[in-house]
Amino acid sequence: MSATLALTAQNEATVRSAAYGAVSLISAASDKPHKAAIAGSLALTAATGQIGHVLNAKSKDIHLSGKTIADLADQVLPALTAAATLLDQQSPTEADNFRTTVLVALEAAAATGRNGHPGPVVTEMTRKVTAALHTA
Template identity: 55%
Template sequence: MSITLTDQDKTTLRIAAWGAVSLMSAAGAAGSAHKVATEGSIALTSATGLAGHVLTKAPKGVKYGKSVAELADQVLPALTASMSLLKQQDPAEADNFRRTVVVAIEAAAGTHRGQPSPTLADMARKITAALDAA
């Protein structure tokens, strides 16, 4: 199945995925925000398929707000919208996008090195819930 994405669709996917990494970074412990963002970004730029093509670059000119709450107000609905859009066009690609975002937040949380902080774990749950709301 061929997927047709408008520029706005691509922006929504980018806001969703890169915003999820930004949320994880904002929830990271003091001093670790850069490492959280780096790990999550590496995961996004390592994606394959349509998600890999779209997520090779972060969204340009997006204003995420001045608080984590303002960031979440944009990113969490974008995650749900992205999944809805992709499920309508290609369920396999929706699964790929979901896996890509989950890998990025797991990398950001450092779950491969042990338990994430309670703040990171809670943010990861919110992101996953937004992905699954579609």
């Protein structure tokens, strides 16, 4: 059994922004951004465990801004590392759940590419997100 997460409202906002931001990065890199965003977001809503509750909470605390993918990446990649680090400290099981959930969402978003395969830009963005998740 995993330990109960004791996340502050700010911690929960970081986790949500990181997860949905990762989907936004993949969507922005995709040749079918709307389909990628929908597929990735649906995958996040299918999350289970305590992370599922955090990701599915009704809130308006996801603040992603910027005019370029680089601006978005400057926010999202550190948030992914911060969220994974925080979760590792509280519950390694939920940290693994978070990483898996985000990676499944990226896979779902990436599968919306031509012939169901991600292009090189999506593949590279997925690599960057994966690295940020595992830097913790």
